[in-house]
Amino acid sequence: MPGPVTWFREPLPRERLPELRRLLLDLRVDPERGPGWRLAVQALEGGGCVLTMLVSHTIADMRAVSLAVTDAVAGRPFDHGFPAPSWRWSPAMLARDSVESLRALPDVWCALAALARRSRKGRAGLLPSSSRVRSGRDRFEPAVDAPLVPVVMDAGACQQRASDLGVASSTLIMAFAARLAFRIGRVDASGRVKLVMPVSDRRSGDRRGNALRSITVMADPDVCRNDPRALQRDFKAALASLNQHGDDLSPLLPLIPYVPLWLVRHLEQEALGAGLPVGCSLIGELPSDVNRPCGEASLLQASPLERYTASELARIGGVLFIASCRVNEQLSCTVSGYVPDQITSRAELMPFVREALADMGLCGTIG
Known part of the structure; x- marks a missing residue:
């Protein structure tokens, strides 16, 4: 699940844009406990903004990210079949994870x-x-x-x-x-x-x-x-x-x-x-x-x-x-x-x- 959108509302001069990375470095991205990805918006002096998407590389590579952004821009709904986070510890999810773990054992060995x-x-x-x-x-x-x-x-x-x-x-x-x-x-x-x-x-x-x-x-x-x-x-x-x-x-x-x-x-x-x-x-x-x-x-x-x-x-x-x-x-x-x-x-x-x-x-x- 994504984290809340982070808004840096104090306008930043365009020549100071490299300083934005320091702010982004302090935003938490955790692929295990969430959020696995998040958005940040930095206002610019004179109008416009910088939109940043932070994604853990554990979650997706660049091709996967580009496909997701393209689908979102085009308004194409997608469903990969993953359950909602509230189901994480449900009996059904535990059973499903156990089956997947057993299937993966040969690869683990x-x-x-x-x-x-x-x-x-x-x-x-x-x-x-x-x-x-x-x-x-x-x-x-x-x-x-x-x-x-x-x-x-x-x-x-x-x-x-x-x-x-x-x-x-x-x-x-x-x-x-x-x-x-x-x-x-x-x-x-x-x-x-x-x-x-x-x-x-x-x-x-x-x-x-x-x-x-x-x-x-x-x-x-x-x-x-x-x-x-x-x-x-x-x-x-x-x-x-x-x-x-x-x-x-x-x-x-x-x-x-x-x-x-x-x-x-x-x-x-x-x-x-x-x-x-x-x-x-x-x-x-x-x-x-x-x-x-x-x-x-x-x-x-x-x-x-x-x-x-x-x-x-x-x-x-x-x-x-x-x-x-x-x-x-x-x-x-x-x-x-x-x-x-x-x-x-x-x-x-x-x-x-x-x-x-x-x-x-x-x-x-x-x-």
Whole structure:
């Protein structure tokens, strides 16, 4: 169930819009006890407003959210057959949950076996360590949101630049991500960038909240700058391997309802892998109605909002995540990045974004 709509009625100047994320970070979203999602409205000086939809990634991925918004805008009623919250502890619901749990047991045993294999290979640990869970001191630290820089580009111009380089526009965004990672020093010992990308597995009539798998591509940022065709070949090869062999994380997902929170967090980190991964979400083209929740919006952004502490970010070596989506002729790209003691604010991140865009011959409006 959603929470009540949050109204920030004090008008905010448009140049201070980045401050809104700090307010949103304090809004509670809890997929287990609710609310799993909520809306917030911030009034703007001179008229207009910012409408924000906060959704726990446990509840839905971006494709699921876009489908839900599109249905709501079009006035299409939908019923996925889920019972009302008041039925949660009813005998009928308990019986239904018990049957579903029994049906899931084979997958749970397979997941345990997969986790044991990963543990033997040294790729996953079952016990918490100081590098994986919060210390008592961390729990009292204020939340720190990784700085975010939005970039808006003309989709046609981006496509033309990609065609000039002999690649798809999605490959061009991946190359931009690799160059950005290179410029902030998020590379491995050989100078390569580890791009981790979610891949939608959603089919027609799919009711799953998260219908995602993932692939990893190691990118050479120097080669990407002048000739990203090798990156595109590696991306296609990773997709082919995913379709043939599956990914490494999906077999572990049936464990999530049965494990403590610290291990859930560890499994989440497993999705990105060890080292200095760079998240790159290529959402693709979204329906036009996604940009019309209450009239045509001038800008649509999709970005993560994660509660970290400065100590957590220092332990994991910072974060870098790039998400891109297209609505009509507008390509929106959001960059969320944090490097301990180097990039801790939006002003410090923006020059690196400009330089990486220039590396790939891209032009955009940086917000």
